[in-house]
Amino acid sequence: MPDWTDAQARALLRSLFDEAVRVARPEAMLAAHxxxxxxxxxxxxxxxxxxxxxxxxxxxxxxxxxxxxxxxxxxxxxxxxxxxxxxxxxxxxxxxxxxxxxxxxxxxxxxxxxxxxxxxxxxxxxxxxxxxxxxxxxxxxxxxxxxxxxxxxxxxxxxxxxxxxxxxxxxxxxxxxxxxxxxxxxxxxxxxxxxxxxxxxxxxxxxxxxxxxxxxxxxxxxxxxxxxxxxxxxxxxxxxxxxxxxxxxxxxxxxxxxxxxxxxAPRQSLEAAAALARQQGLAVHVLSDEIEGESSEVGRVHAALARACRRHGQPFARPCLILSGGETTVTLPLPGSGQAPGRGGRATEFLLGTALALQGEPGIWALAGDTDGIDGVEDNAGAWVTPDTLARAAVAGVSAAEHLQRHDAYGFFGALGDLLVTGPTMTNVNDFRALLVV
Missing domain, CATH: 3.40.50.10180 (Glycerate kinase, MOFRL-like N-terminal domain)
Known part of the structure; x- marks a missing residue:
């Protein structure tokens, strides 16, 4: 099994996101209808x-x-x-x-x-x-x-x-x-x-x-x-x-x-990304295009699945790619609670939950982004999680737990230089999530 470099893992995940967006762009299919x-x-x-x-x-x-x-x-x-x-x-x-x-x-x-x-x-x-x-x-x-x-x-x-x-x-x-x-x-x-x-x-x-x-x-x-x-x-x-x-x-x-x-629709984009990954020899598992729930909690579930694959080869043998879509949510503090929310959207909050649950597990990379190129109201589509995300954050003096508590995933990943910025993609088939387990 060849070793994956950080650059190779990031390049693969970005190519999958781009493919998911490409097949959903109107010029690819509207005229036929x-x-x-x-x-x-x-x-x-x-x-x-x-x-x-x-x-x-x-x-x-x-x-x-x-x-x-x-x-x-x-x-x-x-x-x-x-x-x-x-x-x-x-x-x-x-x-x-x-x-x-x-x-x-x-x-x-x-x-x-x-x-x-x-x-x-x-x-x-x-x-x-x-x-x-x-x-x-x-x-x-x-x-x-x-x-x-x-x-x-x-x-x-x-x-x-x-x-x-x-x-x-x-x-x-x-x-x-x-x-x-x-x-x-x-x-x-x-x-x-x-x-x-x-x-x-x-x-x-x-x-x-x-x-x-x-x-x-x-x-x-x-x-x-x-x-x-x-x-x-x-x-x-x-x-x-x-x-x-x-x-x-x-x-x-x-x-x-x-x-x-x-x-x-989201399923078409996930299948297009899956086909591209299979061309590169990866086993691909599309969980669902309909996943909902609190973003950070959904991130923890994805992390648990990826960790089980890497440690035990179950339910999927590695190397593999795990894909999912849908629309998660972020519940913000009520007005008057005294807690001012930070910056970020569904994709980055999902990844913050993922990073905290992985706790630096080696051999796992993740990308999540909104296919419209805008995560919430920010200027990024999403972000990345790498095996050394939490280690780099510690060196930078950035606490993942504190940023999650105040819903400031944008600030966390921005401090690490790990925001995924694409600009508006001119389409929108919702969340794209990909975890590479090697």
């Missing part, structure tokens, strides 16, 4: 998400030049494709804030609803939906303000609630999500092309499902808010209790001509 232009009608493009810019660029490149095309897509600040502004485009692309919505996102949502006015059965609406779209399409229900939505969003992000639960709440407070955009587009044909960033790839959860039926209820949204101690304005409480803000449900006539296709 486009229908022909409608006869006698127009094509309207609407969209929201971190991949929105790359998706609309791929659509425009593939759409016939002579066929009518117009519309509006909103993406996150800094996620407009390079060179976009240098050429004229048929579909407008704007930017807004994520993960906490801002006025630019609200204006984009208002304009999208306005663009749906006058659609007929002859028309086609192509909706480009990807992760991040829920925050980017922020249109409060009547009686709510943007400040109300921002407060709820911040509380949800700090609560540790899984993405499905957060989006149940978001849908019922929104005038455009939870199927309401599809209702506004009827009677036109609606084709939604989705890049999934959620465990299970459920269309109604991706970006809070603006164009698909919503099986969740006002009562469920209220229960989730109560469970996490999140306070709503009186107008919202009354509307949820009465069911006045219920979303369109499966079987509603507004979805009669609506179709949703998931064109990129």
């Amino acid at each position: 486009l229908p022909p232009p409608p006869e006698g009608g127009r094509t309207l493009v609407l969209g929201a998400g971190k991949a929105g810019g790359a998706m609309v660029a791929a659509l425009e490149a593939a759409w016939p030049a002579e066929a009518p095309l117009s519309g509006l897509v909103v993406t996150r600040y800094g996620h407009t494709p390079p060179g976009w502004a240098e050429h004229p485009h048929r579909v407008e692309l704007v930017e807004a804030a994520h993960p906490v919505p801002d006025a630019a996102g609200q204006r984009a949502a208002e304009r999208m609803l306005a663009l749906t006015q006058g659609l007929t059965e002859r028309d086609l609406v192509i909706c480009l939906v990807s992760g991040g779209g829920s925050a980017l399409l922020s249109l409060p229900m009547p009686g709510l303000t943007l400040a109300d939505k921002q407060a709820v969003n911040r509380a949800l992000l700090a609560s540790g609630a899984p993405i499905g639960a957060m989006n149940t709440v978001r849908k019922h407070l929104s005038a455009i999500k939870g199927g309401r955009l599809a209702a506004a587009c009827a009677p036109a044909r609606v084709l939604s092309l989705l890049i999934s960033d959620v465990p299970g790839d459920e269309p109604s959860v991706i970006a809070s499902g603006p164009t698909v039926p919503d099986p969740s209820t006002c009562a469920e949204a209220l229960a989730l808010l109560d469970r996490h101690g999140i306070v709503l304005p009186a107008v919202a409480l009354e509307a949820l209790r009465s069911g006045a803000w219920e979303t369109p449900k499966p079987g509603d006539a507004c979805f009669a001509r609506a179709e949703a296709r998931v064109i990129a």
Whole structure:
């Protein structure tokens, strides 16, 4: 068994992350899902998400030049494709804030609803939906303000609630999500092309499902808010209790001509990375693309599995690669607790838990990153763990345990020079985690 150097291990893991991102980029697959232009009608493009810019660029490149095309897509600040502004485009692309919505996102949502006015059965609406779209399409229900939505969003992000639960709440407070955009587009044909960033790839959860039926209820949204101690304005409480803000449900006539296709998903990216690793002679084990839970705890479980492989050859013989995806969470201190959280996101907090559990176990390297290139709200995609992570931290006077306690994984890995910085990748299929055991 050849010895692995640190440089070789890092290079392998980085190549796997890059491959996972590559196969999820819109230019790799979007054109194959486009229908022909409608006869006698127009094509309207609407969209929201971190991949929105790359998706609309791929659509425009593939759409016939002579066929009518117009519309509006909103993406996150800094996620407009390079060179976009240098050429004229048929579909407008704007930017807004994520993960906490801002006025630019609200204006984009208002304009999208306005663009749906006058659609007929002859028309086609192509909706480009990807992760991040829920925050980017922020249109409060009547009686709510943007400040109300921002407060709820911040509380949800700090609560540790899984993405499905957060989006149940978001849908019922929104005038455009939870199927309401599809209702506004009827009677036109609606084709939604989705890049999934959620465990299970459920269309109604991706970006809070603006164009698909919503099986969740006002009562469920209220229960989730109560469970996490999140306070709503009186107008919202009354509307949820009465069911006045219920979303369109499966079987509603507004979805009669609506179709949703998931064109990129976490599992595809994990399998692409696995195939690349197998080409290099490694045994690969994909645990799941649907792993959820507290980030540091999930890291400890991954570490225990990797340690067992190295010490006992069970459940997997080494050398091997362990892959997983999904969306973990980080539960932050409650306001007023006196504890100010540090910097970092799901991927780096996962790795901090991993490093603490490994305790310098030799022969194990790990990389974790968010495939959109942004871990939380920071400038890194993720970070690395190496066999000497804790030893180097001790020399640098940095405590992994203290950084985890204050949720400052960014500060920990930044001090070691181990942050993974890619910039925006223009796609988003959620967390990518890889552990090499040799």
